[in-house]
Amino acid sequence: MKLITAILKPFKLEDVKNALQGAGITGMTVSEASGFGRQGGHTEVYRGAEYTVDLIPKVRLEVLVDDKDADSVVDVIVKAASTGSIGDGKVWTTPVDQVIRVRTGERGVDAI
């Protein structure tokens, strides 16, 4: 099994979520995140005092999938998240040892 983690522009979340549901994904976890990459931060001004803001708001989307589905799901996310401009985010996968559904106790792929 694999954990797919995607860092997205917040306004692309809706597109990515819809695309994943269209691809048959039935569950995901989304959290607010902040950070920076090549896009860098931005500048804010308060009464003439100029500040650079390094960390900009992103969302982190996490999906658990069977190994055989990982590549296609990653492709779905990347396609839906892309605007072509800097700051679109990143997607990566991590191997997962075990998954348990809390309600039923099912394990492994059955729990996804």
Place this chain on the structure above:
Amino acid sequence: MEEAVINTGDTAWMLISTGLVVLMIPGLALFYGGMVRVKSVLNMMMMSFGALAVVFVLWIAFGFSMVFGDSVGGKGLIGDIGQFTFLNGLDNSTALIGTIPAAVFIAFQGIFAAITVALISGSIADRAKFGAWMVFAGIWATLVYFPVAHWVFAFDDFVAKTGGWIANDLGALDFAGGTAVHINAGAAGLALALILGKRVGFGKIPMRPHSLPLVMLGAALLWFGWFGFNAGSAVASNGTAGLALLNTIGATTAAVLSWLLVEKVRDGHATSLGAASGVVAGLVAITPACAAVNASGALIIGAVAGALCALSVGLKFKLGYDDSLDVVAVHLVGGIVGTIMIGFVGVDVGLFNGGGTDQLVKQAIGAGAVLAYSFIATLIIGKIVDLTIGFRITNDQELAGIDVAIHAERAYELTDNSQGSVLGFSKGA
């Protein structure tokens, strides 16, 4: 004094005005509270509420008497503290001052004292011991506001026979407190910022306002309350109050435009904080002048104040004092602009209106006297408080946040995820 007769129209307006000026306290608390970081918003707001509580109690005890009692020795420096101690004879339903109940006049003027003290707190955000602030508020009101308000607001033969030197001997015009309230608070803010020193990380780490909508809401409430402050200073429901009200809108809108224009040219952006600050700068500047100028004069005063105040906010970084929320740039500079410009655009008395330089000189003397007295007296009072009970919290407390360190509270609980357990409950009650 003539035989006083109650006027119900005047009384109705002054009852409303008193309610309006009370609203300025939470208005200021929101205006200041939104500007600080999330870890110190409660302390910021508490300094306004605390100032109101301390100062109004002292006002009833002896403050009113020090301001509106007969001038001691006829010198115009301070009212007789013994004359109206605990409002001696005025706190009933029949005593009148002017054409309104004495009780209403006393309540109205008492809030002026409280708001002046509350204004100072903006210069020492995030770092003052609450107890020290409360002690300072009481001492400062007694030794600085009450005398200065006597100079400016106590007219001969209004409440008592003899009043203050600025109002009667000098003849400087200050309708609602450009000198007694704003120059006074601004100069005190500068002195106190110097006594307490800079916040940890001042000029190095960003100190962003945590909630600009709160700042905008606070500015709006201040503006609304200011109609009581300015138009209520007519102490009557008449044409003077009407003119003051009109000018309180005109100057303020002009100041918003000029503040935003300065920002757009200097920083590249017109900001909401700039608009809210422009509102307050305009209100401050028109305060002394609202009954002395016509509508065009008010627009000029507002425009000048908005621009000069906006240009003054950078001074603290250049000169290295941490006037955290710009009490100097907004209240001292705005108060000076309004007070001095009466000498230029005042109807009949202003230089541009054929009045010569006579009034201008009087205005400058009045402004200078209040500035100098307030600055020096505040330096001394602040230093004494600092040396005795200590004015600042520790650096660790400041870094952790004054709300939790001093008040044992946090402003916002936006999720239910904090966890924890109950330690105990207060005994008694």
